[in-house]
Amino acid sequence: MEFNFLAILVAAASTxxxxxxxxxxxVFGDIWMKESGMTQEKMKGGNMLLTFVVSFIYAFLIAIIIRFLAVHQTGALSMVGGDASIAKPSxxxxxxxxxxxxxxYKHGALHGFIAGIFFAIPLIGTNALxxxxxxxYTLVTGGFWTACFTIMGAIICGWV
Structure with a gap:
């Protein structure tokens, strides 16, 4: 089983x-701005290129983890130390x-959705508290990451 680097990149870009x-x-921008205390003035003051580049890097790291959650064969490969060439015939x-x-795609989306519900929302919700x-705020931000994880899981698992 090979590592599909392009799928990881596309999944990261999808966020x-x-x-x-x-x-x-x-959509949810006005609600998010109100609930997060963000203003148009604050938005204009940041370096958006840097924001997008760092966001992509973070999403890339998340995509790598989503791969382990959505592709079951990764777990089987890890049981032989990650090197299939030395594995037993069984x-x-x-x-x-x-x-x-x-x-x-459907199976990957399911695992991404589950990760969003049981990981992203509780994490964001705890910080929000x-x-x-x-x-x-928790619903908008957690919903965003749940949608992202769902799409990322679909891309990573389905793109063989």
């Missing part, structure tokens, strides 16, 4: 596309039978 739509003023037989099992942010 920027989703963000452009999600945080558009006609591992090779297993991979011949199940190497492409559950490698669909301590930052004294509203539940709306």
């Amino acid at each position: 920027l596309v989703v963000g452009f739509v999600w945080y558009h003023p006609k 591992f090779n037989a297993f991979m011949a039978d199940y190497g492409m099992a559950f490698r669909t 301590y930052e004294r942010r509203s539940f709306k």
